[in-house]
Amino acid sequence: MRKLFALNKTNILKEVNKIARLYKVEMYLTDANGEFRDAEQFKNHLEYVLQRMDATMKLTKLEVSKEFxxxxxxxxxxxxxxxxxxxxxxxxEE
Incomplete structure (x- = not known):
């Protein structure tokens, strides 16, 4: 966690605690153009995008439909x- 510092009322530099939040997301992503060759490539791309947003991710479940x-x-x-x-x-299918 990065440390943030701010001046208090008496102009003394003091460490400030950042407030964090955790989001649990269930989403559906449609790869209409076949950009990802498999689930692993999709997972890697998603992790890359989130890292650029200064976010971390733990992917615990990934399901892939049949092609259509x-x-x-x-x-x-x-x-x-x-x-x-x-x-x-x-x-x-039964």
Whole structure:
């Protein structure tokens, strides 16, 4: 953790505690153009992007759907897409 310093009321330099926060995120990312060849490449890219934001990440679970043909009118391409719309691509075939 980086140390921050600030002047107090009597102009004495004092260490200031930074306030941190932890976010737990569940998200769906659509790779419509096939940019990532596999889950490992996606994970590495995500870690790289977050490092540039001065954030750390612990990826604990990563699922990948089967490949499918992208169409612009898919439900998951809509702003109002639901979790259920995305989960359709992760259902196991019986």
């Amino acid at each position: 043909e992208w169409e612009d009118d898919l439900k998951i391409n809509l702003v109002k897409a639901t979790v259920e719309d995305f989960e359709e691509y992760f259902k196991k």
